[in-house]
Amino acid sequence: MSNTRPNCVLHCQGVSHWFGSNRVLNNINLEITAGQIVAVVGPSGCGKSTLLRAILGTHPPKAGQIIANGHPVTRPNRDVGIVYQNYSLFDFLTARDNVAFGLMLDQTTLPERLFGYFQWRKLRSQHRQQALDLLEKVQLSKAANLYPHEMSGGMRQRVAIAQALIMEPKILLLDEPFGALDEATREELQLMLLRLYDENLQAKAAGQTPPYTILIVTHELNEALYVSDRVIGLSQYHQDGANGATIVYDKQAPVFKAGDARDFEQFETQKDELRKAVFTPSATRHHSEFVTFWNEHDKAFAP
C-alpha cells in the first residue's frame, strides 16, 4: 500500500474472479478516495454484482486484494456500508429503530445490553434521537414510527440509506438502489445524493475530510452521469485478449447541484462515448484511452 493516494478509502489491487472456467472479473485495479461519488455502469452480466460483493466482503475475489480503510476486506464489516435494491430493511423494526439498529450493534454487545440494562437504556435513547435527526435530514421524520411494510418503496430506500449513513462507513455501496422506484421518487432520491455531495464540497472547502464516499451501481446512464462525479465502465468488451470484465472506462462526470436544472443535454457526448466504450461488443479502441480519471485529476491538481 506504499503507493496509495492520501485519503484512499478503497483500493482494489489486481482483483480477478471466476466460476469454474468462466472468468468474470479480470485484473481490476481501482482506487477511490474520500468524498467521491462513483457510478459503475456496464452491460448486464458483466460482473458488477460480483465486484460489489467482493468489495463488501461476502464473496472475496479469487485473486487480488481489496483494501478498505487500510485493512484487507475478508468479510462484511462496518467500514463498508450497503444498500440493496430489495430487502434493505429489517421488517421487525420501525423506520427509526432500523436507523438506530447499527448504532446499537456497533457500540454495544449483547451481554452488555443484558447485564448493563440501565446504562443501555440511557444510551438507547441517545441512539434513537440520533436516528430521528438523520431521518429528518432525509425528510422522513413523519414516518419514524412506521414499519417497513407500511412504507412506500421510496421511503424504504431513504430509510435504508439513512440506516447505512448513520454508521459513517468509509465507503457506501449502492446496488441499483433506485431500480424498483417510479420516476418521480427516483429523481427525489437522486437529489438526495446530490445534497450529500454538496456537503462533501463544503467539507473540502473547510479543509476537512469529506464525509460521504459512495459507489453506486446502476444501469441508467443518465443517472450515472447525473449523480456522480466519476463514472466507471465495467465491461467484458475489450481488446485485452483475456476474457472477463475489467475497467474499460474511468472519467470524470459533470457535477450537478441539487438546485440545478436536470439538463441531460450537456452530457450527451459523454453518454455516447460511454455507449461506445462500454456497451459495444466490437470495441474498436483500446480501453486505456478511456481510463484517464487519475491522469486528469493529477494534472488538474499538480502543484
Next chain:
Amino acid sequence: MLMVRKSIPKAWQFSLGIASILLLVGGYTVFSHGRAVRQKEVAAQQLDNVRNLLSEVLATPADELDPASLAKRQSKIHDYEAQITRFEQESQTAIDRTVPTWSSLYHDGLLRVLSPQGLKKDEYWLAEDAWATFIRLISGLGVGVALSLIIGILMGAYASIESFFLPPLSFLAKIPPTAMMAIFFILVGTSYQMYVTMIAFGVLPTLAQSIYQSAKKDVPENLIFKAYTLGASSLELIWNVIYKQILPRLIDAVRLQIGPAMVMLVAAEWMVSSAGFGYRLRLFYQRTDMTVIFVYVLILGVAGLVADYLLTLLRRKLCPWFGD
C-alpha cells in the same frame, strides 16, 4: 352454479356461523332426547310386564305350597319388586348414559366433575385432571420448543449444523409419535418425566424443521450481510436479527403443535396414567358412561380454542409488524 369466491355480506357470515352451531346443538338435543323418550317407553313397557308377572305370582295362593316352592315364590316376589323399583325409576328418568341428555350432562357430568367425589369427598376430578395434564403439556412443550428453537436457528445459521441435524430430523419427523410410546414407557418409565420427554421429542422434529426453514427462508442473505455491515457480531445476528425475524412464525408453529402434543399426551394418559384427562376418559369409557366424557371433550375443545387465541394475541403483541 354459484360463482366461486363470491363474497357474502357480514351479516350472512355471522348468521351461517351461528346456524352451524345451533344445528350441532339442536341435532344432539333431538337425538339424545329421542333416545331418552324411547328408553322411558321401553322401561314403562317392562314395568307393565313385571307388574303383570308379579300379580300372577301373587294370585297363586301361598298356603297350599310346599316349603321349597314357597321359598321360590318369595324370591320371585322379591326379584320382581326390585325390578319394579328400577323400571319405575327408569320410566321417570332415563339412566342409560351412552348419549346423555343435556340435563344428564349437567347433573351427572358437569356437576360431578366440579363437586367433591370419592368416599371421603375430597376428589375434585376436573381440577386434578386439568392440573396434571396442563403441567405435563406445558413442561413438555416448553422443553420441546426450547430445544427446537436452538437446533432450528443454529441449523438456519450454520451450514455444518444444518448438514448434521437434517437427516435424523427428517427421519424422526416421519415416525408417528404414538408409535414410539412403548419405547418411552420402557426407557423413561411412566412418571412425569416420561410425559415431558415424550411431548418434547414428539414435537421437536416438526418444530425444529419449521424453525429451520423459517430461519433460512425468512431471513434473506442480503439482510444478514447488511447486519454485518452494521457491526453485528454473529451472536447478535442470531439473536437480534434471525430470532426477531422468525418469532411470529415460531409462535404460529407452536400454536400448530399444541394439537399433536395433546394427542400424544391424552393417548399416553389413557394407557398408563392415574390422573389427567386421558385417565378419566378411560375410566368412564370402561363404564360406558359418556356424561363425564362429553364434558371433558367439550372442555378440551374450548381449552384448545382459548390456547389458540392467546397465542395469536401474543403474536400480535410481540410482532406488531407481522400483521395478520
